Amino acid sequence: MDINDILDPAAIERAAAALIAIVTTYGLRVIGAVVLLIVGWIAASWIGHAVWTNLGKFKRVDDMLRGFVASLVKYGILAVTLIAVLGQFGVQTTSFVAVLGAAGLAIGLALQGTLSNLAGGVMLLLFRPFKVGDFVDAAGQMGTVKHLTLFFTELANPEGVMLIVPNSEIWGKRITNFSVNPLRRFDIPVGISYDDDIDGAIAVLKRVIADEPRVLAEPAPDVFVESLADNSVNLVVRCWAKSSEWWPLKSHLIKTIKAAFDAAGVSIPFPQRDMHVRIDAGALRAALDGRAAPAIEPPPQG
16 A cells, blocks of 8 residues: 555545544443533432431431441442443443342352441441440440440450450340449348347348438338348348449448448348257267167067
């Protein structure tokens, strides 16, 4: 091919027509894809922000859960936009979605435990059975809640040890929250001897309660006889206090009751058991003398 063939007007015209056809066909697709991508991005950001704002109107929805749901909506819209953009270039989106579904299934099976923790975290953030600072018994672990994430909950037990508990274990088991109610009741069982005066002991216990300002007047405290046990008459001191003062108050009352009983001469009996032994006097005397007890012959028959 020489220069004349290249500069042939007919060849140039054919090349220009082919170029115009390519630009017309794919250029419009590229422009449409760019416009679609921009619109999808703006829509995803706007809808994600709207979800964040509207979820903030619900007091039970945590900020972490708001962010998670808003991000999930935003990136879901972006994923749909990306599939639509690929469709502009002739990509078979049905097959693409099928591949994404299969990949998602495989990832879900591989991360089954992690996704369970994620689901548990969402439920904990949504229903809020406890908050940071509460003292709880969750999944068999007791401690103060320090941090709650979508995958795990951080507790600090009374010994100061940090515990990391997966959210799936917490949500799937019983949760006991010791801090959610402002008031707590406690019962202190006290045993006295059968020789002691019951009314006198009850008077001593009521005086101890009356002298303690941290014991609430309402609900009214009470002292009563619970049972007659093997070794003692069991009394119960029942009273209410603020949840924040429950532990130190209970310990203080136990110590004060012991001191008050000592001062009033009321005894707290030790567990004991009386044993009665029956033995033949002749056998005992023979054993002490070092002789065997004489055998008793049966009377003659007939």
